[in-house]
Amino acid sequence: MxxxxxxxxxxxxxxxxxxxxxxxxxxxxxxxxxxxxxxxxxxxxxxxxxxxxxxxxxxxxxxxxxxxxxxxxxxxxxxxxxxxxxxxxxxxxxxxxxxxAYLPKRDPSGPFLMAIDHCFSIKGQGTVMTGTILSGSVSVGDNVEIPALKLCDDYSVIGRSLFKKETNIQIFVGLKVKLSTGEEGLIEGGFGQSGKFKIRIPDGVKPETKALLTTISKKKPKAGKGDTPKEDESNRVDSVQPVHITLLFKRYVFDSQKKMIQS
The missing domain is CATH 3.40.50.300 (P-loop containing nucleotide triphosphate hydrolases)
Incomplete structure (x- = not known):
């Protein structure tokens, strides 16, 4: 490389x-x-x-x-x-x-493992993935498992709407934030130009907060044409209060390394 x-x-x-x-x-x-x-x-x-x-x-x-x-x-x-x-x-x-330079070696008899480098769509072909095979081998007709990336665990949450999409979130990495549910955390980084960012919660996310975030993330079922949406309480998540993220500054400066300084 x-x-x-x-x-x-x-x-x-x-x-x-x-x-x-x-x-x-x-x-x-x-x-x-x-x-x-x-x-x-x-x-x-x-x-x-x-x-x-x-x-x-x-x-x-x-x-x-x-x-x-x-x-x-x-x-x-x-x-x-x-x-x-x-x-x-x-x-x-x-x-x-x-x-x-050297000739790379890998074990073709080991489990198939490929690091995904690109994922894109080609008209008439569907979704195409390209990558680097780290071990094993694969043949036409084989089934390949594609694991999902878990972005939220007991020590991290994904935030949004705090920054504009064009904001360079890297300059805010390491700053302290507080959730409206009481947890305090640090901004770890962003996800491209999506405006979303990851918050690390050193003391862990409270079970009630995790349950609340899970409830908020559930989507209400779409009603078909001419159908009347049911008023079942299990489907009503719009009344749940969102979890707010607060980023506070007593003062801030923009240093020579292009980092925000929090005091």
């Missing part, structure tokens, strides 16, 4: 997402610090060394903590630069790739 990082920006949300996928599907990684031509020549080496240390710090608790870090400029001057411009550092990157 090659994790390409803009040397002027460092790790971004999409970079972290790629890193998570890499830890599942890959055994080796090379970090490529790209666009070094955008750095002032007098400060270039110092900036590269600084970003290299940042990446090493970021990766120190992952399986890639000792991976090579190579600085390059794939297209000095950008897309408008003439074709005669020579890339910087690419030949060194190729040598590192040669040194790190």
């Amino acid at each position: 090659m994790l390409v990082i803009d040397v002027t920006k460092g790790m971004q949300t999409q970079s972290a997402e790629c890193l998570v996928i890499g830890q599942i599907a890959c055994q080796k990684m090379i970090v490529v610090l790209n666009k070094i031509d955008l750095l002032p020549e007098s400060k270039r080496q110092a900036a590269i060394e600084k970003m290299t240390k940042k990446m090493q710090k970021t990766l120190e608790n992952t399986k890639f903590h000792e991976c090579p870090i190579v600085s390059v400029s794939a297209k000095p001057g950008g897309p408008e630069a003439p074709e005669t411009v020579v890339p910087v550092g690419v030949s060194e990157l190729i040598e590192v790739l040669k040194a790190e």
Whole structure:
């Protein structure tokens, strides 16, 4: 795996997402610090060394903590630069790739396990999944089980409507929130551009809160054309009070690392 990082920006949300996928599907990684031509020549080496240390710090608790870090400029001057411009550092990157490359091994006799990389629809074909087979094998006609992702457990809940969909929730990660049912938790992260986010409850979700959330999530049955919806109390969940999430600030500042600070 090659994790390409803009040397002027460092790790971004999409970079972290790629890193998570890499830890599942890959055994080796090379970090490529790209666009070094955008750095002032007098400060270039110092900036590269600084970003290299940042990446090493970021990766120190992952399986890639000792991976090579190579600085390059794939297209000095950008897309408008003439074709005669020579890339910087690419030949060194190729040598590192040669040194790190290996033939992966897996046990075809083990249980079939595939990490899903993409899921999309093709007209006339239906839903298509592509991924990386980590172990085992599969043949035409075999049944494959697709487990569901459990997003809510005894120590976490999924929140919504606190942020706009375009908000970068990453800058709020780690901040304290309080549920109207009394639990206190920390924002762990978001789910793309959905506006939803995960809250970790260190002391656990109360049984009554979990029951309330389960009741709220139930959908009322749709009435057919000309039918009159039944007034059965078991189907009436609209009267249940929602669980509100509160994010409080006595004051807040926007620091140089683009993180919200709560006091």
